[in-house]
Amino acid sequence: MIRRLAEQQGVHHEALDPPGRGQPHRPAHHRQTEELRRLRKENAELRRANEILKAASAFSPRKWTQRGRSIETVTHLRDQFGVYPILRALGIAPSTYYGWLDRHRRPSDRQ
Incomplete structure (x- = not known):
């Protein structure tokens, strides 16, 4: 159908066939809203990681x-941020x- 219309109009069929054909059409404002939501979430995660890294750099451990x-x-920081966000920020x-914690609590004879 699209190819026939394109031939009648004298244009290439892809000019009339939008990308993402077969997917429901979402208006631009929905896509922008989704992108904005994703960026806000990413921004919040980055701010939290930055807070964790600042706190970790200010902390001076004994070892x-x-x-x-x-x-x-x-x-030191787990009550403030939680263990998993700290580990994620520290990589x-x-x-x-x-594993380190377990070995720290139960050192082997070699240590």
Whole structure:
């Protein structure tokens, strides 16, 4: 149908066939609203991560190893921000943190 109309109008068929054909048409303001909502959420997450990083940089832990510093920092800030947001901001996998924490609580004979 579109190809025939395009031939009649003397234009290429893709000029009459909008991208995303087969998907429900959403007005531009809906797309803009969705994008604005997504950007606001991302902005809030970035602000929170920035607060966490500022607080973590101001905190001076007793231990200066990566593991010790991370455990002390998370312990100090967890009531304010929660464990998972801190780990995400510091780029530490939860399994790594909890592994460090477990070894910290139960040191082996080698340590």
